[in-house]
Amino acid sequence: MHRAASLTVFDGHSSIGGTKILFEQGEARLLLDFGTNYKRMGEFYEEYLKPRASRGLTDYLELGLLPQVRGLYRPDLFPPYDYPRRDADWSGERPTAVLLTHAHLDHCGAVGFVDPTIPVVSTPMTLALLRAWQETGSTDLTSEITYVGSRTPTDRGGGPGDSLPGRLLQGDREAARRARPFWLWGGVPDGFAETLRRSPFGGRTPFEAVDPVAAPRMLGDVPVESHGVDHSVYGASAFLIEADGGLVAYSGDLRRHGELGKETEGFLRRLEAKRPEVLIVEGTRLSASGNAPGQPMTTEQEVEANCRREVERYPGRLVVADFGPRNVERLRSFRRIANAVGRSLVLTPKDAYLLQMLHSVDPSIETDLGPGGMRILEEPSVGLPRAWQSLVVDRFGDAYLNPHDVATNPGRYLLCFSFFDCNDLVDLKKERATEGGLWLYSSSEAHGEEQEFDFLRLQKWIGWAGMHQVGFRYEPGPSGVPELRFDHPDDIGHHASGHATEAELLELIDRANPKVIVPVHTEQSPQRYEELLRAKGVPARVLAPRAGVRLTW
Numbered sequence: 275m276h277r278a279a280s281l282t283v284f285d286g287h288s289s290i291g292g293t294k295i296l297f298e299q300g301e302a303r304l305l306l307d308f309g310t311n312y313k314r315m316g317e318f319y320e321e322y323l324k325p326r327a328s329r330g331l332t333d334y335l336e337l338g339l340l341p342q343v344r345g346l347y348r349p350d351l352f353p354p355y356d357y358p359r360r361d362a363d364w365s366g367e368r369p370t371a372v373l374l375t376h377a378h379l380d381h382c383g384a385v386g387f388v389d390p391t392i393p394v395v396s397t398p399m400t401l402a403l404l405r406a407w408q409e410t411g412s413t414d415l416t417s418e419i420t421y422v423g424s425r426t427p428t429d430r431g432g433g434p435g436d437s438l439p440g441r442l443l444q445g446d447r448e449a450a451r452r453a454r455p456f457w458l459w460g461g462v463p464d465g466f467a468e469t470l471r472r473s474p475f476g477g478r479t480p481f482e483a484v485d486p487v488a489a490p491r492m493l494g495d496v497p498v499e500s501h502g503v504d505h506s507v508y509g510a511s512a513f514l515i516e517a518d519g520g521l522v523a524y525s526g527d528l529r530r531h532g533e534l535g536k537e538t539e540g541f542l543r544r545l546e547a548k549r550p551e552v553l554i555v556e557g558t559r560l561s562a563s564g565n566a567p568g569q570p571m572t573t574e575q576e577v578e579a580n581c582r583r584e585v586e587r588y589p590g591r592l593v594v595a596d597f598g599p600r601n602v603e604r605l606r607s608f609r610r611i612a613n614a615v616g617r618s619l620v621l622t623p624k625d626a627y628l629l630q631m632l633h634s635v636d637p638s639i640e641t642d643l644g645p646g647g648m649r650i651l652e653e654p655s656v657g658l659p660r661a662w663q664s665l666v667v668d669r670f671g672d673a674y675l676n677p678h679d680v681a682t683n684p685g686r687y688l689l690c691f692s693f694f695d696c697n698d699l700v701d702l703k704k705e706r707a708t709e710g711g712l713w714l715y716s717s718s719e720a721h722g723e724e725q726e727f728d729f730l731r732l733q734k735w736i737g738w739a740g741m742h743q744v745g746f747r748y749e750p751g752p753s754g755v756p757e758l759r760f761d762h763p764d765d766i767g768h769h770a771s772g773h774a775t776e777a778e779l780l781e782l783i784d785r786a787n788p789k790v791i792v793p794v795h796t797e798q799s800p801q802r803y804e805e806l807l808r809a810k811g812v813p814a815r816v817l818a819p820r821a822g823v824r825l826t827w
């Protein structure tokens with residue numbers, strides 16, 4: 275039986291992130307992104323209260339943090355006590371593939387729960403970023419995006435055991451971790467499969483590699499094309515799905531400027547040429563009704579020029595560049611700045627590992643780590659190094675610096691750090707490397723209260739280390755209470771958003787000229803999009819998503 279194309283948005287339509295969209299037509303049931311909804315997670319959880327790994331899917335499903343989609347989830351994550359029939363009572367049919375637009379966790383952070391027999395389709399760069407993130411990060415359930423360790427029910431917990439047998443799940447230390455099957459847009463780059471065959475565990479835990487394969491032109495019986503776009507992470511793409519009733523396009527997250535701004539323009543031209551029936555479009559920077567549209571736009575090129583000017587104001591002093599951990603485009607901007615002003619960029623070992631992983635996908639990504647090139651700040655640790663740590667030491671051993679080395683000539687270094695590296699400031703300050711230096715904050719504004727507290731802590735660290743700061747400030751507001759600000763004239767221009775401005779989004783829709791738009795990834799209501807489109811004279815109809823409701827057009 276042939277069914278008309280439909281879309282079901284499960285999540286991520288009234289929040290920035292958490293995107294989970296199902297496209298269905300006949301034998302093609304494609305999940306477009308499967309991200310973590312941090313806003314909804316934050317309504318229940320915080321740093322010290324998290325879903326329990328030993329309960330598998332239970333906490334997520336019961337709290338409505340994951341949708342009920344039959345056949346989607348790993349069978350080993352249903353505790354038999356809670357779900358004796360697993361998902362047999364749910365409706366719908368098993369998705370045939372998960373397509374990821376990019377490697378931000380609000381778009382792919384729930385893939386760890388997905389049945390590993392369902393292939394994940396992405397760019398090679400997205401896979402490389404996710405694999406490096408998983409290898410170097412903490413090992414919990416949600417991290418199992420590129421390889422998986424299966425769980426089995428156990429009745430033996432830490433205490434007297436469980437009197438309700440079948441509630442607890444446990445990982446098997448001896449069992450092999452198995453790579454997820456990935457299908458890669460544009461094929462598998464030379465040598466990349468080999469890089470992925472390397473075990474993340476050394477010899478300690480068995481690892482079964484699964485070589486990625488080239489994504490086919492047809493997914494199910496539907497032609498699907500990925501188109502590169504620029505975003506604040508490499509490897510981002512948009513999708514064009516040739517459904518029977520006409521083209522369905524999905525923007526993912528995108529912006530017009532940046533290194534790959536031309537790719538975004540290419541995507542737009544493709545839309546102009548094909549005229550989509552439906553455009554699923556992000557709306558991160560839409561303004562609230564009655565507000566002036568967004569902040570002025572800073573481009574990546576301006577960020578580089580502005581940051582360079584700041585670095586030049588601190589000759590002989592240490593400068594710290596603080597930017598998003600997977601923003602390699604920004605890292606490369608700071609590498610160019612360092613080279614231009616006679617400094618060396620200093621990375622954490624994790625950054626070094628990430629760069630060599632990305633280099634195996636795109637050889638133009640620099641890995642000049644060593645004397646005369648980029649350096650690595652030693653991370654003191656005891657105990658057995660993890661496989662990725664050994665690899666960085668083996669490959670780039672002569673790039674390492676300790677805090678004393680940095681202190682002998684702090685003006686020679688530009689250190690890539692963030693709030694979560696602040697413990698290392700203790701050693702740098704003790705060696706007198708930080709006094710009079712600069713903390714250059716080049717990342718996004720705080721989202722929510724908890725992050726605001728982190729900025730308060732960060733400012734405390736910076737002040738304690740005797741450094742100056744630019745990019746944000748806490749200062750007494752009109753009522754005398756300290757307020758977090760990013761809009762002081764001295765602070766703006768050191769970061770560029772990964773998202774198109776409101777005006778650019780409206781222009782994109784105007785040029786694509788779709789019959790229908792489905793707004794996602796926004797905190798504004800669908801009516802707000804309607805208002806803005808009407809004011810601009812764009813005829814597209816807004817189809818408002820509701821969680822789990824099938825949309826047709």
Ligand SMILES: [Zn+2]
Nearest residue numbers: 376378505527
């Ligand atoms: Zn994103």
